[in-house]
Structures are given as structure tokens and as C-alpha cells.
Amino acid sequence: MSNEWIRVAYCDDIPLREGREVVIGNRSIAVFNLGAKFLAVDNRCPHRGGPLADGIVTGDNVVCPLHGWKIDLQHGNVQRPAETPACVKTFATKVEAGMLLLEISELASCPASTGHAAVAEGGSLETSKERPCEDLRFS
Amino acid sequence: MEKLVVVGNGMAGVACVEQILRHAPKFQITIFGDETHVNYNRILLSSVLAGEKSADDIVLNGLEWYEKNNIDLRLGVRIVDVDPIAKTITGDDGSVTSFDKLLLATGSMPLIPSIEDVKKDGVFVFRNLDDTHQLLERARPALKAVVIGGGLLGLEAARGLQIQGCDVTVVHLMETLMERQLDPTGGGYLATKMNQMGITVLLGLSTTKVLGNGHVQGVEFKGGGSIPTELVVIAAGIRPNITLAEKAGLEIKRGIVVNDYMETSHPDIFAVGECVQHRGVCYGLVAPLIEQGKVLAATITGNKGPTYEGTVLGTKLKIMGVDVFSAGEINDKVDGSEVIRYEDPSLGVYKKLTLKNNKLSGVILVGDTGDSHNYMDWLRSQKDLSAMRRQLLFPDSSADTGLDVAHMSGNETVCGCMGVSKGAIIQAIHEKGVCTMAQLKEHTRASTGCGSCAGLCQSLLKAVAPDFQEDTKKTICKCIPFTEDTLREILRSQQLKSVQEVLDIYGNGFGCEVCKPALSYMLDMLWCGDHDEDRSTRFINDRVHANIQKDGTFSVVPRIRGGVTSPDELRRIADVAEKYNVRMVKITGSQRIDLLGVKKSDLPKVWADLGMPSGQAYTKGIRMVKTCVGTDFCRFGTQDSTSAGIELERRFENLFTPHKLKMGVVGCPRNCAEATVKDIGLVGQDGSWQVVVGGAAGKSVRKADLLITVETTEQALDAASLFLQYYRENANYLERTYDFVERLGIEKVRKETIYAPDAMKAALRDRLRKSKAHSRDAWLERDDPQTATQFVQITPLQEVLA
Ligand SMILES: Cc1cc2nc3c(=O)[nH]c(=O)nc-3n(C[C@H](O)[C@H](O)[C@H](O)COP(=O)(O)OP(=O)(O)OC[C@H]3O[C@@H](n4cnc5c(N)ncnc54)[C@H](O)[C@@H]3O)c2cc1C
Ligand code: HEM
Ligand code: SF4
Ligand code: FES
Numbered sequence: 001m002s003n004e005w006i007r008v009a010y011c012d013d014i015p016l017r018e019g020r021e022v023v024i025g026n027r028s029i030a031v032f033n034l035g036a037k038f039l040a041v042d043n044r045c046p047h048r049g050g051p052l053a054d055g056i057v058t059g060d061n062v063v064c065p066l067h068g069w070k071i072d073l074q075h076g077n078v079q080r081p082a083e084t085p086a087c088v089k090t091f092a093t094k095v096e097a098g099m100l101l102l103e104i105s106e107l108a109s110c111p112a113s114t115g116h117a118a119v120a121e122g123g124s125l126e127t128s129k130e131r132p133c134e135d136l137r138f139s
Numbered sequence: 140m141e142k143l144v145v146v147g148n149g150m151a152g153v154a155c156v157e158q159i160l161r162h163a164p165k166f167q168i169t170i171f172g173d174e175t176h177v178n179y180n181r182i183l184l185s186s187v188l189a190g191e192k193s194a195d196d197i198v199l200n201g202l203e204w205y206e207k208n209n210i211d212l213r214l215g216v217r218i219v220d221v222d223p224i225a226k227t228i229t230g231d232d233g234s235v236t237s238f239d240k241l242l243l244a245t246g247s248m249p250l251i252p253s254i255e256d257v258k259k260d261g262v263f264v265f266r267n268l269d270d271t272h273q274l275l276e277r278a279r280p281a282l283k284a285v286v287i288g289g290g291l292l293g294l295e296a297a298r299g300l301q302i303q304g305c306d307v308t309v310v311h312l313m314e315t316l317m318e319r320q321l322d323p324t325g326g327g328y329l330a331t332k333m334n335q336m337g338i339t340v341l342l343g344l345s346t347t348k349v350l351g352n353g354h355v356q357g358v359e360f361k362g363g364g365s366i367p368t369e370l371v372v373i374a375a376g377i378r379p380n381i382t383l384a385e386k387a388g389l390e391i392k393r394g395i396v397v398n399d400y401m402e403t404s405h406p407d408i409f410a411v412g413e414c415v416q417h418r419g420v421c422y423g424l425v426a427p428l429i430e431q432g433k434v435l436a437a438t439i440t441g442n443k444g445p446t447y448e449g450t451v452l453g454t455k456l457k458i459m460g461v462d463v464f465s466a467g468e469i470n471d472k473v474d475g476s477e478v479i480r481y482e483d484p485s486l487g488v489y490k491k492l493t494l495k496n497n498k499l500s501g502v503i504l505v506g507d508t509g510d511s512h513n514y515m516d517w518l519r520s521q522k523d524l525s526a527m528r529r530q531l532l533f534p535d536s537s538a539d540t541g542l543d544v545a546h547m548s549g550n551e552t553v554c555g556c557m558g559v560s561k562g563a564i565i566q567a568i569h570e571k572g573v574c575t576m577a578q579l580k581e582h583t584r585a586s587t588g589c590g591s592c593a594g595l596c597q598s599l600l601k602a603v604a605p606d607f608q609e610d611t612k613k614t615i616c617k618c619i620p621f622t623e624d625t626l627r628e629i630l631r632s633q634q635l636k637s638v639q640e641v642l643d644i645y646g647n648g649f650g651c652e653v654c655k656p657a658l659s660y661m662l663d664m665l666w667c668g669d670h671d672e673d674r675s676t677r678f679i680n681d682r683v684h685a686n687i688q689k690d691g692t693f694s695v696v697p698r699i700r701g702g703v704t705s706p707d708e709l710r711r712i713a714d715v716a717e718k719y720n721v722r723m724v725k726i727t728g729s730q731r732i733d734l735l736g737v738k739k740s741d742l743p744k745v746w747a748d749l750g751m752p753s754g755q756a757y758t759k760g761i762r763m764v765k766t767c768v769g770t771d772f773c774r775f776g777t778q779d780s781t782s783a784g785i786e787l788e789r790r791f792e793n794l795f796t797p798h799k800l801k802m803g804v805v806g807c808p809r810n811c812a813e814a815t816v817k818d819i820g821l822v823g824q825d826g827s828w829q830v831v832v833g834g835a836a837g838k839s840v841r842k843a844d845l846l847i848t849v850e851t852t853e854q855a856l857d858a859a860s861l862f863l864q865y866y867r868e869n870a871n872y873l874e875r876t877y878d879f880v881e882r883l884g885i886e887k888v889r890k891e892t893i894y895a896p897d898a899m900k901a902a903l904r905d906r907l908r909k910s911k912a913h914s915r916d917a918w919l920e921r922d923d924p925q926t927a928t929q930f931v932q933i934t935p936l937q938e939v940l941a
Contacts (some may be wrong), residue, residue: 019929020932
């Protein structure tokens with residue numbers, strides 16, 4: 001279960017306060033340039049799978065372009081609608097030599113449902129389509 | 140009846156008369172005022188200068204109030220003499236009036252520091268409505284202005300002039316702005332904020348001379364330096380008006396000396412307001428004057444008993460977007476005082492509390508004044524704070540705005556200026572049936588001072604009044620506390636050209652998905668491309684010029700003007716649909732063709748292969764013109780609707796609008812292309828066109844209103860242009876024409892478009908032309924992307940092994 005840092009993009013290619021989709025294997029990750037930092041989450045809204053990379057950034061959150069769910073990019077939890085027990089996976093980021101690196105680990109944090117961590121365990125980059133929170137269907 | 144004569148028709152005098160009228164009728168009242176206006180709210184002169192209010196908006200008591208209360212009002216008469224023995228006063232018109240009781244409420248006048256040549260044309264003070272009107276007359280864009288004095292009044296004057304477009308410098312004698320209310324750190328934060336707004340602040344400079352011959356050309360400082368300027372405002376403090384008291388032989392020091400019953404040294408002469416000195420203090424704010432007035436009203440009507448014991452002052456700077464609050468002791472070097480501070484330079488927030496024996500003795504807030512009511516209450520009540528030491532700087536971090544009215548006690552003050560408690564407001568709601576802000580103001584006077592308690596009053600009404608009616612204007616969202624009208628004015632006058640800049644200066648620094656696109660629209664509309672087009676503030680549709688679908692793919696609708704296409708175009712569309720595996724090809728409701736299910740990364744290629752311009756189906760902009768076949772083919776046709784429609788589309792295409800804008804042109808009233816339910820429609824008739832606006836056939840259905848009937852196609856296109864630009868400039872973001880026309884009324888729309896004075900019409904056409912000249916087909920970004928990754932999905936730089 002090694003964590004791996006992957007060089008994904010030149011920082012300059014991610015415009016300030018915008019998101020971009022990065023495809024690693026068959027996983028789609030949304031990376032955001034928030035000026036002082038870069039944040040990365042799974043590019044899939046917990047509501048109906050909207051592309052979070054295409055959302056408008058507000059502070060450290062992004063608003064999904066499909067139906068306006070608001071996701072905290074720092075921790076991955078849903079801010080709006082309030083008290084929605086769903087979240088997206090977050091990924092650690094760092095910048096080296098003008099390049100953005102992501103840490104792809106199988107145990108990426110999901111505060112709202114730590115119980116789901118087991119699902120993610122054993123997942124490789126291919127099998128990581130399993131999103132810990134997706135089972136929390138809300139309707 | 141006894142004769143009560145009041146000198147001074149200002150805030151304190153009239154407020155005291157209001158109180159006197161609440162006691163049993165006892166007096167026949169005469170009020171003299173040397174200003175020529177009825178009683179108005181002096182505090183709000185800053186808002187008048189800033190263009191947020193008109194002179195009429197700030198009237199406190201109109202003529203009918205004086206009439207109703209049988210008050211003899213003598214405006215424009217200055218009282219020049221008092222005879223305390225004969226009990227008469229003399230006016231500058233020669234009139235002599237006798238009194239039984241005299242009330243001096245003469246306020247104060249601006250203090251003019253000794254500056255050489257200060258009488259030059261172009262030097263002003265800022266005290267009354269006439270001063271304000273003069274300043275407004277002089278102020279114009281790019282005029283250089285200097286405000287001498289960096290206190291509350293000076294800063295508000297500076298901001299007002301700046302909003303009028305002036306290039307403003309504040310020159311302050313001290314090293315700290317508002318040094319009577321702020322410590323050096325707080326003053327520093329304030330200076331930064333003023334600088335960010337584009338106001339230059341010069342500290343520690345003593346102005347010695349006004350330069351120029353006849354008219355002001357500059358000011359010179361001690362030590363020799365100087366700066367050029369065409370206008371000077373002196374706001375260096377005030378001095379109580381005591382000449383009359385001197386003549387009456389009253390005891391005076393800096394002001395007219397009064398005791399706790401508000402009596403002067405003469406048994407029949409009383410004084411109230413800024414002209415008095417009580418327990419050694421002369422006040423310069425409204426709150427104490429109102430308290431004094433209540434006490435004086437009791438004393439003068441023979442109900443002597445209540446006493447005035449001084450006021451704990453809280454000062455708020457009234458500049459939108461610059462939050463400053465200060466109250467109590469600001470000197471933290473007093474023995475035994477403890478200081479609790481918090482600061483965040485990038486947010487521009489500074490908070491300092493000074494405690495003594497666990498009780499609040501002073502507070503300074505810059506950048507975040509949401510909790511000022513709380514602190515004011517702690518100061519007044521001298522509550523013991525030991526139990527809440529951990530939450531002092533963030534008393535209720537969960538609450539969104541300021542303090543929760545539910546947690547306030549009944550005797551806690553809501554309106555600091557007029558001294559109205561929560562209990563008094565609730566009483567008015569229950570007993571007088573108050574349910575709007577306007578009624579609340581009338582019955583309690585709450586929120587008629589500086590207006591900063593309006594939010595609290597509003598929440599109280601909302602919570603308590605059963606028939607609460609909102610009567611305030613709407614802001615876009617919580618990020619930026621202004622109405623859209625005000626925002627447009629701010630952007631224009633401040634020459635703001637980037638959304639982030641606007642949010643940094645006037646908002647919370649972040650913005651959200653609601654205000655960012657709205658601000659982007661405003662900037663584009665105002666500056667016609669000469670602005671910082673920041674795509675991060677745009678909805679995804681406007682970043683990639685296509686309409687996002689539920690699965691994250693996009694739809695592509697090329698422009699087919701007037702719904703008229705050709706075999707060649709249709710062939711290309713068919714080829715594209717096949718080449719890119721378009722999931723569905725659909726004829727839309729607006730005579731166009733939609734290619735659904737295109738991947739973002741394919742968009743530029745699709746556009747290139749189509750070789751057609753963007754139909755703007757994804758944006759808040761000009762959509763299409765739906766046309767019928769008209770005279771060319773139709774046997775009923777009376778006008779050539781097809782070519783008129785194509786021309787209309789050509790003239791407006793690529794422009795952005797507050798909400799989507801759909802048009803229709805039909806050749807006769809049979810209305811085959813449904814022009815009467817479009818935002819703009821042209822309906823052909825024999826020999827004329829009807830131009831109709833504000834129609835809808837969506838979630839709402841509304842028949843368009845007739846704007847005008849004209850003879851030629853060119854006239855019809857012109858009327859449509861006037862309406863379009865008027866809508867672009869005046870509608871709120873996301874307000875469709877049918878809401879806009881309904882809100883304003885078609886009469887007003889007509890008056891300000893087709894029936895406007897020629898100069899206004901020319902200006903509307905001109906601005907539309909300018910916008911049009913700067914607009915372009917968004918799909919050209921296929922060859923010239925905004926950013927290297929505009930349409931690209933990023934693949935990692937390094938190879939990733941599974
Ligand atoms: C621009 C501005 C902003 C302000 N902002 C605030 C604020 O935010 N908060 C706050 O609490 N206070 C504020 N103030 C101060 C507040 O307006 C005053 O404290 C208040 O108006 C004083 O009331 P007054 O009745 O004592 O004096 P005034 O309102 O000045 O009334 C005195 C009146 O008497 C008239 N008068 C004087 N002598 C004679 C005479 N001999 N014969 C006839 N008439 C005479 C004067 O012309 C004047 O009309 C502000 C003041 C200004 C100018
Ligand atoms: C801000 C609040 C919300 C908005 C604006 C919103 C909006 C929408 C919209 C527009 C759709 C249709 C999606 C489509 O067809 O593409 C949808 C579907 C759905 N929403 Fe929401 N929604 C919200 C909150 C919620 C919440 C709180 C839940 C569950 C707890 C939820 C569960 C669902 C589900 C299960 C569907 C799919 C329904 C179906 O496929 O028939 N939504 N929502
Ligand atoms: S609206 Fe009139 S002119 Fe146009 S197609 Fe219909 S009937 Fe013919
Ligand atoms: S898919 Fe993100 S809000 Fe619906």
C-alpha cells in the first residue's frame with residue numbers, strides 16, 4: 001500500500017481559481033489552483049456525478065456546475081445542501097520545480113464516513129473507481 | 140400658553156421638540172433655522188455626497204409635520220442677538236421675537252485651522268446640505284481633490300468625492316487616521332483599506348497654505364512640500380456655536396455649560412446638542428443629543444426629575460466596504476488594563492478589546508464590525524466577562540451576520556443613534572401594528588440615524604411582526620452587500636475592471652457562484668472588453684462556449700440567423716455529427732440545430748469543421764431571432780420578416796445580456812413565429828412594424844408590451860436597439876425582460892428609451908455600438924484559446940504505471 005507522488009501538470013497550466021481535470025489511469029481527478037495552494041479531489045460530484053473541475057470556486061470550495069452542490073476541497077465534504085453525509089476523496093498536493101504533484105493513496109481521507117475506508121483498501125489505481133462515499137445514496 | 144422659541148432647526152433641537160410634544164401640550168412653539176431646509180438627517184450628508192441618497196431621502200420631518208403640530212417655522216432667519224432680561228431675540232431680518240422659554244440648539248460649526256489663504260475659491264467645508272450641494276456641483280471625474288483632516292468626517296467626505304469620480308488625497312495632521320477613535324495599528328489597517336480603494340492618504344502633514352491665484356491650485360505643507368489640487372475640503376473638527384449664549388451672558392466654557400437636568404445658568408434658557416458642554420464633555424455624535432433631548436423635554440415641561448449622566452459613545456465609519464467601529468477608552472496604557480487583540484493582515488481584520496477588572500473598557504474593530512452591538516452592550520452594561528474569556532473576540536462565530544436578535548435582552552439598545560431598545564421596538568410592533576421598516580422609523584425613530592442598525596431592525600421585524608413586509612432593496616448575495624444599481628455605479632465611478640478587485644475592496648474577498656458571473660457581466664457591459672476577463676468567475680458554459688449536459692458533455696448550437704440555412708451548411712452539420720459521434724441531432728424550439736453529447740476536448744475541432752459562428756445557446760446573451768417566411772413566400776405577408784430578422788440577429792449577435800434574450804420577427808399579426816412572446820419582437824403590419832418587448836413563453840407566459848409602432852424597418856431596428864441597451868444597462872443580473880418590464884412599467888421604459896431626449900438616445904446607441912464593436916464570435920477561441928488548457932483534459936506529465 002505505497003503512497004505515490006505523481007507529477008501531473010505544470011502549475012502554469014492550471015489558471016488561478018479554476019479547476020482542471022487530470023486523468024490518471026481511469027480515474028478522473030479535479031485539481032484547483034487557489035493561489036496560495038493547489039487542492040485536488042475526485043472529479044465527480046457526490047450528487048449526480050457532475051464534473052467538479054468545471055465548477056466555480058468560492059473560497060476553498062467548489063460549486064458543482066450541474067445542480068449547485070458545494071464541496072469543500074480541503075476535506076472533501078459536502079457544504080451544501082447542509083448536513084449531507086457525503087464526500088469526495090481528496091488528494092494531497094505539492095509543488096516542485098513549477099510542477100504540481102499529487103499523492104495517490106488508497107486511503108485518501110473521507111471524514112464523513114471513515115467506515116468506508118475498508119472499501120478503498122486494496123484498490124489500485126485501476127480499481128480506485130470505488131469512491132468511499134458513493135454508497136451513501138441520497139434521494 | 141407659554142411661548143417656546145427654539146434657535147436651530149437641526150437634529151438635536153427638533154428631536155427635543157418631538158419629545159416635548161409627547162408631554163401635555165404646554166407651549167406655542169416657534170423654530171428658527173438659518174438653513175433653508177426642513178429638519179433633515181445631517182449624518183446622512185455623507186450618503187448624499189456619495190450619491191446613495193438624495194436630499195429628499197434624508198428629510199426627518201417635512202413641512203406637514205410642523206403644520207400638524209402648529210409649529211411656526213422660520214427658515215432662513217439667523218438669530219443674531221438675545222436679550223435675557225427683556226426675554227427677546229433678534230433675527231438678521233430685523234424681527235424681534237419674545238419668549239417665555241428659549242432653547243438654544245445651535246449645533247457647531249467647522250473648525251478652520253489657521254492656513255494661509257484659506258478663503259480661496261474652491262475651498263469648502265462639509266457641514267450642511269448647501270455645502271454638500273456645492274461639493275456635488277464641483278466634483279467631476281478626474282478632478283483632483285484634497286481633504287484636510289483624516290477623521291470620520293474627512294474620510295467620509297473623501298469617499299463621497301471619490302465616488303463622484305474625483306482623484307482624492309486625504310491629508311492628516313496626525314500619524315494615525317481617526318486617532319481619536321483608533322490606535323496606530325487600527326489606523327494602519329484603515330489607511331491600507333483607503334489606499335486599496337484608491338484614496339491617497341498622507342499622514343503627519345500640517346497644511347500651511349492654499350496655493351493659487353483666485354482659485355485653488357494646490358496646498359502647501361509645513362516644511363515646504365506641496366501637492367496640486369483643484370478642490371479642498373476642510374474637515375478638521377468642529378467648534379460649538381456659542382455666540383448667542385455669550386450674548387445672553389450664560390456660563391460658557393468650550394460649549395454652553397449645562398447641568399444634569401440640562402439647565403443653563405439662566406432659569407428660562409436651555410440648551411441641547413453639540414453646542415452644550417456637560418460634565419466637561421462636548422459631544423459630536425447624535426446619540427448623546429437624543430438622550431439630552433429626552434431629559435430636557437422633561438425639565439422644560441415641568442416634569443423635572445430625569446437626569447442626563449453622559450453617554451458611552453460608539454463610533455462607526457459610514458463607508459460601504461470599510462468597516463470601522465470604536466467605542467470606550469482607546470488608550471490601553473491605563474493602569475490595570477489588559478489588551479486582547481487579533482489581526483489578520485491579508486483579510487484586513489483587526490480587533491482589539493481593552494478590559495479592566497474583567498469588564499470591557501474599550502473596543503476597536505477594523506474590517507469586521509459584525510459584533511459591534513455585542514461589544515457596545517458589554518460596555519454599557521459593564522458585564523463581567525470572566526466566564527467568556529475564550530470567546531471574547533469571536534462572540535458567536537456560528538451566526539452569519541452580527542448578533543442574533545433572539546439573544547438580545549429587552550432593554551438592550553438596537554439603534555444607538557436614537558437610543559431605541561429592543562423592547563421599544565417590540566412594543567411598537569405589538570401596540571402600533573408596525574410591520575415595515577418605514578413604519579418602524581416613523582413610530583420609534585429607530586434606524587433614522589446612521590442607519591447601521593437597519594439589519595437588526597429588519598431581523599426583529601421579521602421575527603416578531605406577523606405581517607412583516609420587506610421594503611429594502613435586494614443585494615445579489617452575501618458576498619457583496621450592495622444592490623446591483625449601486626454596484627454598477629461603483630464599478631463605473633471607481634473604474635474597477637476586475638471581479639477579484641471588486642470582491643477584495645467591496646466584498647468578502649471570495650465571491651461565489653452567484654455574484655461572480657453577475658459582476659463579470661457588469662464589467663463586460665460597462666467596459667466593452669476593456670476589462671480583465673477572468674474566466675474563473677464564469678460559469679463553465681462561458682469558459683468553453685457550450686452548454687454543459689447532465690453527463691458532463693456539451694451541446695453545440697451554431698448560429699443560423701433567422702432560422703435560414705443552406706444545403707451546404709446542413710451537409711457540414713451532418714458530417715460533424717458523424718465524425719464526432721454526436722449522440723443526438725435535434726431541431727430546437729428556436730429554429731436551430733443542436734448537436735448534443737460533444738466532449739469538451741472536441742469542441743474546438745467541431746467548431747472549426749462546422750465553420751459557423753456560435754449561436755450563444757449556452758450563455759446569458761443574444762440567442763436567436765425566430766422568423767416566419769414573410770412576404771417572400773407567404774400569401775398573407777405584409778413585411779419582409781425574414782430579412783428583417785436576419786438583420787436584427789446580425790446587429791445584436793455576440794452581445795451579452797443580463798439573462799438570455801430571444802427575439803422573433805413575423806410578417807403579419809398571424810404571428811407564426813410567436814414574436815409576441817419573445818423578449819423583443821417585431822410584428823409586421825400593412826405599412827408599419829409594431830415593436831413589442833418583455834414577452835415570454837417559458838416558465839412564465841407573458842404577452843409582450845407594445846413599445847412603439849413605426850413605419851420603416853430601420854426605425855423598428857432602432858427602437859429594438861434602444862430597448863436592448865437600456866435592458867443591458869439597467870436590469871439586474873438574471874432578470875428576464877418580462878420581469879424587468881413588469882418591474883419598471885412599460886411607461887417608464889418608453890420614457891427612457893424611444894421617448895427619451897435625443898442626447899440620451901444617442902448615448903444609448905453609442906454605448907451599444909461600442910459594445911458591439913468589441914464583441915466577437917466566441918468560437919474563434921478555437922484558434923486562440925484563453926489558456927493553454929481551456930478545452931484540454933490533462934494527462935499526467937509522468938507515465939503512470941498501473
Ligand atoms: C457629514 C456628517 C456626518 C456625520 N456623521 C455622523 C455619524 O455617523 N454619527 C453621528 O452620531 N453623528 C454624525 N455627525 C454629527 C451629527 O450630525 C451632529 O452631531 C448633529 O447633527 C448635531 O446636532 P445639533 O442639533 O446639535 O446641531 P445641527 O444639526 O448642526 O443643528 C444646528 C442648527 O442650528 C442652526 N443654527 C446655528 N446657529 C443659528 C442661529 N444663530 N440662528 C438660526 N439657526 C442657527 C444651524 O445652521 C443648524 O441648522 C455627522 C455630521 C456630519 C456633518
Ligand atoms: C441544492 C439542492 C439540490 C438541487 C438543486 C438538486 C437538483 C437536482 C436536479 C436538477 C436533479 C435532476 C438531475 C438530472 O436529471 O440531471 C436531481 C436529481 C437527483 N437528486 Fe438532487 N438536488 C438537490 C439536493 C438533493 C439532495 C439533498 C438529495 C438526496 C439527499 C438529492 C438526490 C437526488 C437524486 C437521487 C436524483 C436523481 C433522481 C432521478 O434520477 O430520478 N438531491 N437533483
Ligand atoms: S406571420 Fe403572417 S406573414 Fe408570417 S408566415 Fe405567418 S401568416 Fe405569413
Ligand atoms: S451533480 Fe453536482 S450538484 Fe448535482
